[in-house]
Amino acid sequence: MVPPLARVQLTAGAIESAVALARLVLTLQDNVGRALDRLLANPRHDFVAVRGQALVGAANTTVSHKLGRTPVGWALTDLTGNDATVRRISWDATSLVLRASAAVTVSLEVW
Numbered sequence: 001m002v003p004p005l006a007r008v009q010l011t012a013g014a015i016e017s018a019v020a021l022a023r024l025v026l027t028l029q030d031n032v033g034r035a036l037d038r039l040l041a042n043p044r045h046d047f048v049a050v051r052g053q054a055l056v057g058a059a060n061t062t063v064s065h066k067l068g069r070t071p072v073g074w075a076l077t078d079l080t081g082n083d084a085t086v087r088r089i090s091w092d093a094t095s096l097v098l099r100a101s102a103a104v105t106v107s108l109e110v111w
Contacts, residue, residue: 043072043073043111044073044109044111045111046067046111047067047109047110047111048065048066048067048109048110048111049077049107049108049109050063050065050106050107050108050109050110051078051107052105052107053098053105053106053107053108054103054104054105055084055086055098055099055100055103055104055105055106056100056103057082057084057100057101057102057103057104058099058100058101058102059099060089060097060098060099061097061098061099061100062095062096062097063095063096063097063098063108064094064095065091065094065095065096065110066094067093067110067111068093069093070091070092070093071091071096071110071111072111073110073111074088074091074096074108074109074110074111075108075109076106076107076108077107077108077109078106078107079104079105079106079107080104080105080106081102081103081104081105082102082103082104083102084100084101084102084103084104085100085101086098086099086100086101086104086106087099096110
């Protein structure tokens with residue numbers, strides 16, 4: 001035979017504490033949600049890194065980025081070799097075309 005469930009008596013103070021805790025948890029969830037929404041709205045959070053890409057000086061080099069969509073930005077994260085300027089000529093959903101003023105090896109982020 002199963003014993004009867006014990007009665008639980010809640011005082012007004014215990015109920016108020018539980019309600020206050022529930023409000024606190026909901027506020028915390030809202031704040032975390034808003035913070036994550038701001039982070040996820042930044043297109044730079046979804047990027048690919050391209051490491052050790054050789055660029056021929058004074059010529060266009062096509063670089064596969066594997067982002068799966070047309071990028072909205074890119075950044076040079078490392079440059080070794082000659083002192084050079086690197087600029088983007090074009091991009092699409094599979095690659096970007098870069099041109100360096102001198103032969104260099106670069107690493108970059110594409111987002």
